[in-house]
Amino acid sequence: MRHDSNSRRNLSILAWRRQNHDLRAALAQVEDELAPARLNIRNLAVRRRSLARRTARRSRGCGAVACVGRSGGLDPAWLEQPPPPGRGIDALAQEAAAGYAVCAPNLERPIEIPASDLAALDQWVSRRMGRPVRAPDLSGSGFRLVGGRLVATPNGPAGMFLYQATDGARVAMLVRPMEIDKTASMRRRVEGATEGYA
Structure with missing residues (x-):
């Protein structure tokens, strides 16, 4: 065996x-x-x-655009426009105007997080931007923060902060990381029924 x-x-x-x-x-x-x-x-x-x-370089630069609607309504031309060109300041201006045209005229729910929860709003946008972002205080210019939301753009997520004056006029500020045009001088821009500075 x-x-x-x-x-x-x-x-x-x-x-x-x-x-x-x-x-x-x-x-x-x-x-x-x-x-x-x-x-x-x-x-x-x-x-x-x-x-x-x-990735670190991209997240260092963050562009901002402030937009004001002239006519107060949604411009149908926005639905026909091609996507923003490239990644620079011109694209940021178009993205801001498009975000404003869709969100700001909405009287029922223009934002996702109200100004009363500012810490959560800043934290949410900062996390998506990959860097600290705070909603600017525009009260000195007569605008109080209504709140904010994330907006999808062809160049990634952007944070949009919505402000309102006592007369009902609304201003939005869009921020997102920039790869180019990080130090471009701001100038007036008109996109359809929306004008702003980028």
């Missing part, structure tokens, strides 16, 4: 050794090959650091 079990064990060991020998022989050429550059651990680490630096 003992002899049979030892013989079977020895045969199994021999079979494993033969299998190992066959695998080594079949894969000998592959073993000496260099790993592709895209799988090289150093290249992966460099790429990861480069991506982290680009």
Whole structure:
């Protein structure tokens, strides 16, 4: 009995050794090959650091646009306009005007988080922007903060803060990270029935 079990064990060991020998022989050429550059651990680490630096640079610049509706209604031309060009200040101005045209005229629910919960609003927008963002205080100009919301743009999420004067006039400010035009001077812009500064 003992002899049979030892013989079977020895045969199994021999079979494993033969299998190992066959695998080594079949894969000998592959073993000496260099790993592709895209799988090289150093290249992966460099790429990861480069991506982290680009992401940090993008989140440093944050553009803002203030918009005021001239006619108080939604301009149908907005529905026909092409998407904003590129990622710069011109695109930001178009995104702000589009967000304003959709949200500001809505008297029932123009915002998602009211000014009474300002800390939550600032935290929510900051988290989506990847940097600290605070709703500006425009009370010195006669506008009180109504609240804010996130707005989807072709260039990612943006935060929109809505303000209202005692006469009912509304002003919105849109902010989002900028990749280019980070230090562009503000100038007046007119987009359909909406005018603003970007």
